[in-house]
Amino acid sequence: xxxxxxxxxxxxxRRRKLLAGVAILLGATAVTAMLALATTIGDRIHRELxxxxxxxxxxxxxxxxxxxxxxxxxxxxTANAYLKESDLDKLRGxxxxxxxxxxxxxxxxxxxxxxxxxxxxxxxxxxxxxxVGDPRMDGSEAVPVTGVGYWFARPxxxxxxxxxxxxxxxxxxGRWPGDHEVRSTHAEEAEEIAIGATxxxxxxxxxxxxxxxxxxxxxxxxxxxxAGDATDERILFPLDATVMGSPVDAAGHGGVPESSAVSxxxxxxxxxxxxxxxxxxxxxxxxxxxxxxxxxPYANSIAFQIREAIPGADAQxxxxxxxxxxxxLKRISGLMWLVSAAALVAAxxxxxxxxxxxxxxxxxxxxxxxxxxxxxxxxxxxFLAETAVLAxxxxxxxxxxxxxxxxxxxxxxxxxDAAGAVFNPVLLPVVIGLxxxxxxxxxxxxxxxxxxxxxxxxxxxxx
Amino acid sequence: MAVxxxxxxxxxxxxxxxxxxxxxxxxxRSRSLxxxxxxxxxxxxxxxxxxxxxxxxxxxxxEFRGFGANVVVAGAANRPGDALPPDAAARVQTAAGxxxxxxPFAYAVATTDRGTPVxxxxxxxxxxxxLNTWWKVDAWPGAASAEAVLGQKAANFVADExxxxxxxxxxxISLRGVGRLRxxxxxxxxxxxxxxxxxxxxxxxxxxVEVQVPGGAAKVEAAVTRMxxxxxxxxxxxxxxxVEGENxxxxxxxxxxxxxxxxxxxxxxxxVLATMSASVLERRRDxxxxxxxxxxxxxxxxxxxxxxxxxxxxxVVAGWIVxxxxxxxxxxxxxxxxxxxRLAVVPPVLxxxxxxxxxxxxxxxxVLRGLEPAALLKGE
Numbered sequence: 107x108x109x110x111x112x113x114x115x116x117x118x119x120r121r122r123k124l125l126a127g128v129a130i131l132l133g134a135t136a137v138t139a140m141l142a143l144a145t146t147i148g149d150r151i152h153r154e155l156x157x158x159x160x161x162x163x164x165x166x167x168x169x170x171x172x173x174x175x176x177x178x179x180x181x182x183x184t185a186n187a188y189l190k191e192s193d194l195d196k197l198r199g200x201x202x203x204x205x206x207x208x209x210x211x212x213x214x215x216x217x218x219x220x221x222x223x224x225x226x227x228x229x230x231x232x233x234x235x236x237x238v239g240d241p242r243m244d245g246s247e248a249v250p251v252t253g254v255g256y257w258f259a260r261p262x263x264x265x266x267x268x269x270x271x272x273x274x275x276x277x278x279x280g281r282w283p284g285d286h287e288v289r290s291t292h293a294e295e296a297e298e299i300a301i302g303a304t305x306x307x308x309x310x311x312x313x314x315x316x317x318x319x320x321x322x323x324x325x326x327x328x329x330x331x332x333a334g335d336a337t338d339e340r341i342l343f344p345l346d347a348t349v350m351g352s353p354v355d356a357a358g359h360g361g362v363p364e365s366s367a368v369s370x371x372x373x374x375x376x377x378x379x380x381x382x383x384x385x386x387x388x389x390x391x392x393x394x395x396x397x398x399x400x401x402x403p404y405a406n407s408i409a410f411q412i413r414e415a416i417p418g419a420d421a422q423x424x425x426x427x428x429x430x431x432x433x434x435l436k437r438i439s440g441l442m443w444l445v446s447a448a449a450l451v452a453a454x455x456x457x458x459x460x461x462x463x464x465x466x467x468x469x470x471x472x473x474x475x476x477x478x479x480x481x482x483x484x485x486x487x488x489f490l491a492e493t494a495v496l497a498x499x500x501x502x503x504x505x506x507x508x509x510x511x512x513x514x515x516x517x518x519x520x521x522x523d524a525a526g527a528v529f530n531p532v533l534l535p536v537v538i539g540l541x542x543x544x545x546x547x548x549x550x551x552x553x554x555x556x557x558x559x560x561x562x563x564x565x566x567x568x569x
Numbered sequence: 570m571a572v573x574x575x576x577x578x579x580x581x582x583x584x585x586x587x588x589x590x591x592x593x594x595x596x597x598r599s600r601s602l603x604x605x606x607x608x609x610x611x612x613x614x615x616x617x618x619x620x621x622x623x624x625x626x627x628x629x630x631x632e633f634r635g636f637g638a639n640v641v642v643a644g645a646a647n648r649p650g651d652a653l654p655p656d657a658a659a660r661v662q663t664a665a666g667x668x669x670x671x672x673p674f675a676y677a678v679a680t681t682d683r684g685t686p687v688x689x690x691x692x693x694x695x696x697x698x699x700l701n702t703w704w705k706v707d708a709w710p711g712a713a714s715a716e717a718v719l720g721q722k723a724a725n726f727v728a729d730e731x732x733x734x735x736x737x738x739x740x741x742i743s744l745r746g747v748g749r750l751r752x753x754x755x756x757x758x759x760x761x762x763x764x765x766x767x768x769x770x771x772x773x774x775x776x777x778v779e780v781q782v783p784g785g786a787a788k789v790e791a792a793v794t795r796m797x798x799x800x801x802x803x804x805x806x807x808x809x810x811x812v813e814g815e816n817x818x819x820x821x822x823x824x825x826x827x828x829x830x831x832x833x834x835x836x837x838x839x840x841v842l843a844t845m846s847a848s849v850l851e852r853r854r855d856x857x858x859x860x861x862x863x864x865x866x867x868x869x870x871x872x873x874x875x876x877x878x879x880x881x882x883x884x885v886v887a888g889w890i891v892x893x894x895x896x897x898x899x900x901x902x903x904x905x906x907x908x909x910x911r912l913a914v915v916p917p918v919l920x921x922x923x924x925x926x927x928x929x930x931x932x933x934x935x936v937l938r939g940l941e942p943a944a945l946l947k948g949e
Contacts, residue, residue, distance in 0.1 A: 125839075125842075125843040125846075126843060128839055128843075129836075129839050129840040129843050132835060132836040132839050132840075133836050133840070135832070135836070136832045136833055136835075136836045139828075139832060140829060140832070143825065143829075147825075151818065151822075154814065154817060154818050154821065155814065155818070157810050157813065157814035157817070158636065158810055158811065158814055159810065162753075163753060163754075170685070171685055171686070171687055171722060171723060171726050171758050172688075172722070172755065172758040173678055173686050173687065173688055173758070174688065174755055174758070175676045175688055175776075273810075274810075275809050275810035275813060275814070333809075334806060334807070334808070334809040334810070335808075422751075422753040422757070423753050424752075424753040424754055425703040425704070425705060425751065425752045425753050425754070426636065426637060426701075426703045426752060426753075426754055427636075428703075428753070429635060429702075429703040430632075430633070430635030430636045430637075430703060433632055433635050434629075434632050434633065434635075434818065437628075437629070437632050437903060437904060438629075438818075438822050440902075440903040441621075441625075441822070441826070441899075441903050441904075442825070444899045444902065444903055445618070445621075445826065445829050445899075448614065448617060448618070448833070448895065448899070449829065449832070449833045449836075452610060452613075452614040452833055452836070452837050453833070453836045453837065453840075455610050456607065456610055456611070456836065456837045456839075456840030456841060456844075457836075457840050459603065459606070459607050459610075459840060459841075459844045460840045460843035460844050462603070463603070463843060463844045464843070511832075515825070515828050518824075519821045519824050519825055520821065
């Protein structure tokens with residue numbers, strides 16, 4: 107009987123149920139979409155903020171003082187300290203390794219560059235020569251040009267990373283050089299390189315030209331970079347090909363280059379915005395506090411773990427990026443959460459009002475049931491069961507719609523995102539639970555009110 | 570006779586409309602209150618979200634100020650070591666606008682008492698403090714003092730951090746070190762002192778002016794154009810990564826907020842519709858009675874509509890106050906700055922509420938039209 111009443115109520119009052127159902131459905135859609143967006147906004151904005159570059163930088167601890175103004179190295183040429191490229195693998199073993207989203211090592215080499223007249227007779231020749239430490243270039247028209255070794259698209263764990271990933275504002279005409287790609291086009295060995303736009307203009311270089319580098323190498327220009335900073339005046343070559351930057355002596359012979367040396371490593375990591383606890387010096391903390399500090403993804407903790415993992419390395423958070431990024435991240439996700447809360451309150455309020463109305467409308471029905479001998483409990487159970495069925499069904503559809511909407515909005519707004527999971531199963535019980543709670547909160551007082559009235563009075567009034 | 574009664578009834582209805590309206594609202598007080606509450610909620614939500622939304626750009630752009638300079642002015646060769654004209658900073662300020670933060674820097678390579686070359690920079694202490702909020706400084710030097718802050722790396726290359734002895738072109742200076750500077754960038758390897766002390770010692774003037782133009786890409790571009798024409802012969806470069814990133818993030822956040830506003834407005838709208846139209850449907854009997862007394866379909870619809878619009882209007886007044894308060898609280902909690910109530914959001918909020926109210930009263934009219942007054946009154 108109970109189930110039959112329930113069934114008939116849905117079958118016969120389709121329009122009324124539809125309106126209340128749509129209200130719950132829309133409420134659940136809004137809440138699902140907002141929660142789904144609010145829980146992922148942190149990662150998304152972090153990825154957007156990646157345009158500001160690395161938030162942690164590793165340098166050799168023993169390095170001399172940088173004498174560098176506006177990207178121009180004014181340091182006298184002296185022996186400098188380097189990190190080992192092979193040590194970078196140790197980054198994959200630190201506690202927060204999975205939070206590292208990009209790694210870009212670099213090796214700076216100060217060289218001299220000289221424009222060369224095209225060798226028409228042969229039809230093939232370098233457009234310029236770039237040598238490191240070549241005394242023969244002193245006093246010539248050669249100008250100082252820095253060459254930098256980078257990774258371009260290097261597999262690192264399950265990341266593919268390098269300079270273009272860490273500097274998304276760099277614009278390339280042509281393409282990035284390939285790592286590991288040594289091709290022998292002529293007698294000399296060749297590597298692909300990219301050059302800065304200002305340098306290209308100054309030397310009249312184009313894609314397809316090549317530069318004589320080191321002693322026996324040709325650098326084929328495959329791309330021209332516009333960065334808006336000192337990189338515009340540099341040569342970018344694959345880090346594997348540092349042999350091209352080996353010093354050339356007075357006799358024109360190449361020296362042996364420092365193998366797999368790296369002068370600086372930029373790291374992009376997902377971090378937690380800094381709070382008072384993050385600023386503490388781990389050495390001053392008690393062991394248990396230190397453990398907590400160590401296991402939180404603060405930039406400071408990650409830098410600390412990097413220093414532990416790589417001997418001789420000094421890792422620091424880049425405060426300009428890290429401090430402001432944390433702030434922006436906090437504000438935007440805070441905003442999303444507050445708006446979600448507002449959505450929740452408003453939707454809850456509106457839906458429970460709609461549910462209350464839906465019950466109040468049916469006072470006559472309640473009166474009839476009561477006069478036919480149904481107990482108060484039975485009537486309340488029937489109406490609450492109706493409410494529950496409505497809430498679960500509409501909540502489920504709302505969850506599906508909301509998840510789809512969040513995925514669609516996410517893709518529209520953040521097209522760079524890798525497609526994440528559309529459905530967040532954790533949200534399903536939350537949304538259904540909220541729908542049940544809100545619907546029950548709306549209908550319970552209305553049911554109680556309707557039950558308080560005398561059946562005869564209700565029937566007469568409602569006739 | 571029928572005609573006379575009808576005419577009298579019509580006249581009566583016309584005269585009594587305000588009275589009927591008042592009675593209708595007062596008699597079913599709880600029903601009217603719940604409808605008013607529903608309209609207030611919809612107006613409050615719309616007000617709160619629109620108020621936040623209209624202020625969002627300014628608020629987000631302010632957060633991005635933490636990233637520091639977004640335009641750098643340097644000599645023609647774009648090398649911050651080359652000196653600029655002495656009045657460059659003042660001219661940059663004029664061209665960039667009064668709300669821009671302008672900080673000139675001068676650079677020289679000096680030698681420490683340990684014989685290490687080090688970049689020494691002169692700065693305008695106040696402007697640098699405002700511009701580079703991310704600098705972690707133990708203490709700032711006095712504006713016209715012979716004091717210095719030492720980058721955390723540079724500090725390792727001087728003999729005494731508190732009495733820093735430097736030599737530039739054969740002229741030495743002794744500075745009182747007031748603390749260390751930590752940034753994780755180039756600044757770590759430098760020593761910063763006030764511009765006046767720097768110029769008196771080295772004779773070198775500002776070599777670069779860092780500018781922060783508040784606002785989005787369009788404002789920065791406009792300021793760059795103004796600076797380029799006001800400072801011919803100098804290179805004026807926007808920090809592209811900052812400008813582009815800022816705009817993209819602000820745009821996306823705004824679009825996200827806009828989506829939320831539409832979604833929430835829709836949800837609340839439909840719920841209010843359900844509440845309001847139920848309240849009209851519930852009064853079938855009143856409707857039938859009035860029809861039986863000679864009221865026309867149009868008159869009754871007019872009355873329902875008027876009643877709903879009245880409630881909607883009252884809802885907007887209450888909702889605007891509640892919504893503005895909610896926006897103020899949200900913005901105070903999240904951005905630490907208040908968002909002031911805006912009268913400009915009233916028209917769209919009013920429109921939204923009126924549309925909801927109109928639909929809520931017209932929609933059930935279709936149902937009512939099909940009803941026979943006599944049957945309804947008999948209770949069938």
